[in-house]
């Protein structure tokens with residue numbers, strides 16, 4: 001088992017008082033945007049099996065995910081507070097005085113809410129068939145009036161950096177709301193041969209619409225940079241919560257895994273492979289629900305593809321072996337994600353180089369710690385298998401096989417897909433004020449954005465070989481649609 005300093009560093013790729021939940025365009029009020037209406041919901045059993053015990057940490061109680069047969073407390077509405085948008089959060093009072101960073105020992109799950117509810121209406125078992133997003137057509141590209149420009153936003157601090165970009169908190173000068181803008185340096189994108197991926201990212205994100213996927217409001221560019229305007233997801237990365245907690249109790253891992261499963265189900269039903277699942281790309285909204293961000297490797301693939309991309313620890317063996325692959329890779333990565341949430345480290349991690357990780361992936365031998373719940377163990381074995389004819393999610397039943405697995409037995413999928421279930425952890429953020437306290441601090445960009453100048457990515461004929469190869473139909477524009 002990895003010990004000291006396991007993956008403290010993030011892994012990079014290889015190669016107002018109104019309804020604050022309503023996504024709103026930075027310039028124009030959107031008409032068709034869904035609002036998130038939350039009511040208290042039930043997700044869990046009254047009594048847990050081994051490993052399911054979860055203590056409410058209203059004090060500094062350590063949350064244990066070790067073996068326990070404890071009957072868990074039901075959430076009492078008597079303690080209920082009201083969130084700024086009027087929805088129901090039983091332990092919000094706790095957040096007013098205790099944030100995880102301030103009070104929680106690093107090896108505990110901070111401020112985990114009761115995840116186990118006493119519910120009068122027992123949730124139907126295996127309600128996988130009722131998920132509503134599956135049948136919805138892909139969006140037409142989201143339309144906003146006119147094109148954004150840099151002058152529409154006041155640029156603020158950096159929220160995160162990645163292999164190819166930097167994400168800033170920004171405030172719209174039109175509606176004063178906060179957004180996240182991903183800035184990609186064109187020169188860097190070209191140098192790292194990410195032109196096609198970047199254009200794909202924009203196209204994919206503009207089409208998808210799902211409660212657990214980030215909303216892209218629009219894009220623009222100047223001579224040096226590409227800009228993608230997204231909703232600001234205030235709660236920070238699941239990565240940070242996981243590293244602070246070391247590992248999640250079984251029900252907590254299950255909650256996040258279930259939301260990811262719904263998102264994958266949606267993407268796959270539209271022939272989109274995500275290809276970069278990892279805790280760094282899972283953000284928590286202010287209620288603690290997930291939003292998957294970073295569609296840099298997402299691709300519409302009706303059958304198979306060959307590109308080697310992803311993050312080493314999370315790559316499926318068929319990707320490492322340069323075989324053609326399909327959606328199956330996301331189910332493998334879901335297995336790695338669940339393993340990492342339950343154990344605090346990834347199964348093929350190795351202190352050495354990515355090459356060593358790849359070797360381990362190809363061998364596909366996983367040591368399962370004894371504290372993993374038997375149902376979780378079973379699911380993991382069925383996801384982290386190199387045999388594509390056996391991998392759950394890749395079989396005849398598709399994603400429904402995953403949703404119907406016993407580990408997810410108490411999940412009421414239709415309610416979860418409406419966010420009608422309380423999240424296990426509510427990030428301590430002040431809504432609507434651009435509170436970025438949940439994000440790590442980064443050195444800021446020194447080069448000013450929006451400088452005038454020639455755009456090296458727009459060429460007149462005759463085109464260079466690079467232009468023709470990377471963007472054959474672009475008529476000289478490497479990023480024609482930004």
Ligand SMILES: Nc1ncnc2c1ncn2[C@@H]1O[C@H](COP(=O)(O)OP(=O)(O)OP(=O)(O)O)[C@@H](O)[C@H]1O
Pocket residue numbers: 011012013159160161162163164165166167180182214230231232233234237276280281283293294295296439
């Ligand atoms: N909509 C958002 N709201 C808040 N923070 C965000 C948002 N999108 C991204 N971030 C932050 O910025 C970080 C980097 O974003 P992103 O992963 O899209 O960039 P990247 O260059 O593709 O990264 P990587 O190489 O790690 O995959 C994220 O890990 C997250 O912390």
